[in-house]
Amino acid sequence: MPNSSSSTLSRLWPRRVIQAVSFFMLAEFSYYGIFRCPFAVPYVSCANCPVVQCPGKKLWYIVLGGIAVSALFFGRAFCGYACPVGTISDLFSSVALMKRKISPAIKTVLQKGKYIVAIGAAYLFFAMQNPRWAVPIRTGEFINSTMLTFEHASWLWLSRTIIVAGAIALGLVIPYFFCRFICPTGGVLELFSRFSFFKYTMTSSCFDCGKCDKACKQDTRPAQANCTNCGACKDTCPVDAISITHPFDKKD
Ligand code: SF4
Ligand code: SF4
Numbered sequence: 295m296p297n298s299s300s301s302t303l304s305r306l307w308p309r310r311v312i313q314a315v316s317f318f319m320l321a322e323f324s325y326y327g328i329f330r331c332p333f334a335v336p337y338v339s340c341a342n343c344p345v346v347q348c349p350g351k352k353l354w355y356i357v358l359g360g361i362a363v364s365a366l367f368f369g370r371a372f373c374g375y376a377c378p379v380g381t382i383s384d385l386f387s388s389v390a391l392m393k394r395k396i397s398p399a400i401k402t403v404l405q406k407g408k409y410i411v412a413i414g415a416a417y418l419f420f421a422m423q424n425p426r427w428a429v430p431i432r433t434g435e436f437i438n439s440t441m442l443t444f445e446h447a448s449w450l451w452l453s454r455t456i457i458v459a460g461a462i463a464l465g466l467v468i469p470y471f472f473c474r475f476i477c478p479t480g481g482v483l484e485l486f487s488r489f490s491f492f493k494y495t496m497t498s499s500c501f502d503c504g505k506c507d508k509a510c511k512q513d514t515r516p517a518q519a520n521c522t523n524c525g526a527c528k529d530t531c532p533v534d535a536i537s538i539t540h541p542f543d544k545k546d
């Protein structure tokens with residue numbers, strides 16, 4: 295049984311390094327998407343965006359392409375390894391006040407939220423050509439530009455931004471609240487993850503002890519809703535029933 299703290303550490307430190315590097319590279323883009331992007335759905339209309347300083351002008355196609363490729367191979371691994379908001383949510387979860395206090399029935403309902411938001415975002419993007427809900431602020435300093443955006447945005451943009459920022463902050467109370475229940479990217483990636491090539495799964499040796507569930511900050515189990523393939527639960531299993539599998543793996 296590989297239940298040693300050293301093997302857990304050796305499994306987790308590469309993830310921490312990837313999270314740190316991704317945060318360094320993508321955090322500003324993430325910030326712009328939430329607090330300055332004038333479009334109803336951020337991150338997807340960067341080619342037409344007049345906010346010239348946004349790092350998304352150069353990064354958006356690399357990031358979207360990278361997310362799509364990683365989803366095909368590793369499901370929601372972008373959430374567990376690279377998303378800056380996921381990294382902040384990870385930090386918040388370490389001090390979150392209410393750990394796993396949501397009943398399974400309520401959790402099942404809340405988990406549908408990210409699919410509903412994803413459908414709404416798809417409608418705004420495809421049927422409404424992703425309207426602008428804020429004035430694109432072209433110049434000014436970082437914080438001043440953000441304040442100007444808030445001053446001149448429509449109530450729709452303000453509502454969206456307050457809900458997103460509030461749901462991320464709610465991660466200080468309920469771990470990963472935004473990622474588990476609201477984020478449309480998480481919802482889309484979750485659909486991909488069902489067909490992804492590599493994923494953590496539980497083999498038939500699993501006897502439902504629930505130790506992996508207790509160790510998981512996302513309050514889930516391998517290959518179930520909200521699993522990001524982080525691997526943090528692997529060494530908690532007393533019968534070594536958690537492993538990375540792929541479609542050609544016939545072991546179990
Ligand atoms: S669910 Fe959304 S915000 Fe959370 S880590 Fe995934 S992409 Fe990022
Ligand atoms: S079930 Fe395991 S691999 Fe999936 S998110 Fe939770 S700890 Fe990570």
Ligand code: SF4
Nearest residue numbers: 500501503504506531
């Ligand atoms: S820790 Fe192992 S045996 Fe227990 S529920 Fe998880 S996969 Fe199954």
